Amino acid sequence: KNQEHFYPFNHPPILAPLMGLVVTNDFLASYLRWVICLVLFQLISIGVLLRLMILVFKWNVKDLFLITLSGLFFYPVIVAFIRGQDSSFFLLGICLWVLGLMKSNDKVAGLGLAIALIRPQIALVLAFLFLFKKQRILLWFLIWSSILLICCYLFIGWTGLNGFVKVLIFSGQGLGFDVEKMATLMGAILRWFPGIDPSLLHIVGYLGYFLAFLFLSIVWVRSAKIGFSQI
Secondary structure, eight states: OOGGGOOOOOSOGGGHHHHHHHOOSOHHHHHHHHHHHHHHHHHHHHHHHHHHHHHTTOOOHHHHHHHHHHHHHOHHHHHHHHHTOSHHHHHHHHHHHHHHHHTTOHHHHHHHHHHGGGSHHHHHHHHHGGGTSOHHHHHHHHHHHHHHHHHHHHHHHHHHHHHHHHHHHHHHTTTTSOGGGSSSHHHHHHHHOTTOOHHHHHHHHHHHHHHHHHHHHHHHHHOSSOOTTTO
């Protein structure tokens, strides 16, 4: 009834089986088990990131130690753990994507992008860019994504998937979220112009999203090769 404090779950149900294992009627125990899972995802992500820094960038031990500490104790990471957010799972996907891209392993890069679909608004932008360069990564992304889609169907069925689409439409209207607190274009506009018409806000927000697609596409098309600067 109170949309101001309602937060719809608008992420693909990729982690549904894991949540089914850790969640019981005991809320506190379930919460603690889930945080432990998130910490494990974060540790795996840091491991992938360290491998990237060692193999590709030849970082020294001091820098590796600092990036490990920051990866565990960075304030947004702690907040994500406290709130039970799946940011560490998304980070794992992005780290695999970067490692696969830098090591020319299209299969790993595609898998990383598919895992990053836990935040589809970001993963779809990154996947779209491979229409112009390294199309095999896009192919592997589609393969891994299809596997995840089949798994999601097995988890929640057609009714669940249909409901998820409805939740996406609902959340796309900005309902149930503290948009004005977010570090996004729409969040900034709401802070500057709190009385803005919601329809105009969404037009500007989606226009910014489209311009991001366009800008990144131009950068990738004009680049002779895709390296760390493009990432």
